[in-house]
Amino acid sequence: MFLDYARRLLIVLLLALCVSVMFLTGKEAKAMGQDTEDKWIFPVDGVITDLYGTRSGTHKGMDIGGEAGSAVYAARGGIVSKSYYSESYGNVVFISHDNGYETVYAHLNDRSVSENDRVTQGDTIGSLGNTGRSTGAHLHFEIHEGVWTLDKENAIDPFEVFGNGEIGQLVFAKVQDPYQTFEASVKLDHAPKQKEADKRNAIEHEIIHIVKENETLWGISQLYGLTVDQVKGWNGIDADNDVILPLQELRIELES
Secondary structure, eight states, rough: OOOHHHHHHHHHHHHHHHHHHHHHHHHHHHHHHHHHOOOOOSSSSEEEEOOTTTTTTTTOOOEEETTTTTTEOSOOEEEEEEEEEETEEEEEEEEEESSOOEEEEEEEEOOOOOOOOEEEEEEEEEBOOOOOEEEEEEEEEEEEEOOOOOOOOEOOHHHHOOOOOOOTTEEEETTTTTOOHHHHSSSSSSHHHHHHHHHHHHHHTTEEEEOOTTOOOOHHHHHTTTOOOHHHHTTTTTTTTTOOOOOEEEEOOOOO
């Protein structure tokens, strides 16, 4: 009688333990999913041209130079808190995020969202431009840990959420590896093919660039200080065609 009671008690305890483990595992999996969704994305494709804290500490954001008219995306989901034109920011969009942060997207060519619109991460909010106090097509991007204020007291360095970068570095929007460090190191046959191209470079006095995934003609031209038309001309690419493919070889002529 006692053994039968003990056996039943043991079964009940084991069942309770299994249910607890399933519940905790489910919560952990959900939390991990939330962490994945919680990643920030770069708002535009381009090249980092200026950093947070420059200009004697007065520059409270990151500048990303790019092709005028290219899409600018929401770095996270949230509510558009402001969308207007100002003398300094030009066309500018502010997004208030559910985690308490606020982001700023300035010098836009145009704005495709209005105040109180809800946007999800990766939604297009405008296009890259040169409006306001700007000396070239670029996006001035700010992140504030809290609401934006006139003195920008809540501004933080965007590298705190994106990881370290540097001036002159290409960045890619809407991807998990915005600096393409992983893609560049392991993508298909890129490494051996580039090694063979490097041998040809020394012989032919030119550069053979092997296209990596997500690279654009504009980004490659900026890498070598050229124009898109120059790269197209050397490689017989039609003027109205901007399509390039991973592992494609592009010839870059060296100055004589």
